[in-house]
Amino acid sequence: MIKIDPELSKYFIDIYVVANTPTYLYRRFRSQEIIRDLANRYSEEDLIDYIKKIDSSQNPSISDVANAYAISVALTFKNSEMIKKLLKSYELKKLEWVLHIVQIWLVTEIPTTSSDFYVETTRVNYNINMSSSKSTNTIKQVRLKNDQS
Amino acid sequence: MPSKFILQPQFMELALETAEKNKIPNAQSKEISSQELLQANDVEKKWGEKITRRSNPTSIYNCHGLVFASRRTGIFDNSSVRQILEDDKYHEIQKEDALPGDIVIYFNEGDIEHSGIVITTPSESPLKIPLVYSKWGKYSEVIHLQNHCPYHQSEIKYYRVVR
Numbered sequence: 001m002i003k004i005d006p007e008l009s010k011y012f013i014d015i016y017v018v019a020n021t022p023t024y025l026y027r028r029f030r031s032q033e034i035i036r037d038l039a040n041r042y043s044e045e046d047l048i049d050y051i052k053k054i055d056s057s058q059n060p061s062i063s064d065v066a067n068a069y070a071i072s073v074a075l076t077f078k079n080s081e082m083i084k085k086l087l088k089s090y091e092l093k094k095l096e097w098v099l100h101i102v103q104i105w106l107v108t109e110i111p112t113t114s115s116d117f118y119v120e121t122t123r124v125n126y127n128i129n130m131s132s133s134k135s136t137n138t139i140k141q142v143r144l145k146n147d148q149s
Numbered sequence: 150m151p152s153k154f155i156l157q158p159q160f161m162e163l164a165l166e167t168a169e170k171n172k173i174p175n176a177q178s179k180e181i182s183s184q185e186l187l188q189a190n191d192v193e194k195k196w197g198e199k200i201t202r203r204s205n206p207t208s209i210y211n212c213h214g215l216v217f218a219s220r221r222t223g224i225f226d227n228s229s230v231r232q233i234l235e236d237d238k239y240h241e242i243q244k245e246d247a248l249p250g251d252i253v254i255y256f257n258e259g260d261i262e263h264s265g266i267v268i269t270t271p272s273e274s275p276l277k278i279p280l281v282y283s284k285w286g287k288y289s290e291v292i293h294l295q296n297h298c299p300y301h302q303s304e305i306k307y308y309r310v311v312r
Binding site: 010013014016017018019020021022023024027059060061062063065094095096100 | 176178180181182185186188189191192195206211212213223225226227257260261262263284285286287288299300
């Protein structure tokens with residue numbers, strides 16, 4: 001069970017509340033050491049369970065939502081195949097940018113497989129300049145949705 | 150390769166087009182209530198003395214929604230903002246030429262991180278920095294000096310519609 005210190009939550013809220021775009025949220029959170037720590041401390045399943053729990057709650061608090069986005073970015077330090085598998089059959093209801101964050105990560109990571117990423121949502125393509133982290137990566141188009149082709 | 154921001158179907162999208170009739174993906178975010186957003190008082194603490202808040206917090210629109218969509222919805226991706234700048238005939242101008250009504254865009258390594266509307270000329274300020282009003286994410290509309298905000302300051306450009 002993931003527990004996030006209230007002081008840390010406040011810090012996450014500060015970032016979340018002024019984020020105009022998922023890219024901003026991704027960049028800001030990913031540059032924080034504490035996010036990498038969360039990734040090291042918890043398993044893929046723990047992280048995704050936390051996101052699902054907040055996503056399915058009726059009226060999440062602002063700290064719940066900010067924490068869930070911090071956890072979403074922590075996912076991007078994990079094994080991408082595992083994350084794809086865990087997110088594949090889950091339809092997000094509340095947290096609007098989680099899939100975008102995962103997508104930003106997937107299009108900027110070094111491809112390790114030719115398989116596409118299928119989740120139950122509409123397609124999102126990103127073309128962002130992440131030169132600070134992986135400037136030489138090839139951006140690959142990632143298909144979302146239950147596209148069986 | 151153009152990027153597209155398409156939200157899950159349950160999120161509300163408005164019909165929004167550029168002057169050239171290109172569709173602009175958008176969404177009215179309902180992720181968090183305005184009441185919950187009022188709990189974000191650390192933003193006030195951090196920036197309070199340097200800014201004037203001019204609205205209640207809302208997640209319905211973001212900065213680009215304020216600047217380009219009349220506060221009706223949020224616009225979330227780079228390519229849409231670039232499309233608007235091109236189709237709506239925005240031309241880059243020098244900072245010293247900026248006038249009230251011109252827009253300011255904050256870039257971070259090529260990504261568009263923030264946008265706002267100029268409300269004073271740079272010459273009105275001793276440091277030649279214009280006042281801007283903009284929407285800070287899901288927080289409020291804020292009046293601030295161009296350099297007093299939580300967005301990257303390395304590349305800031307000013308634009309004006311020239312037809």
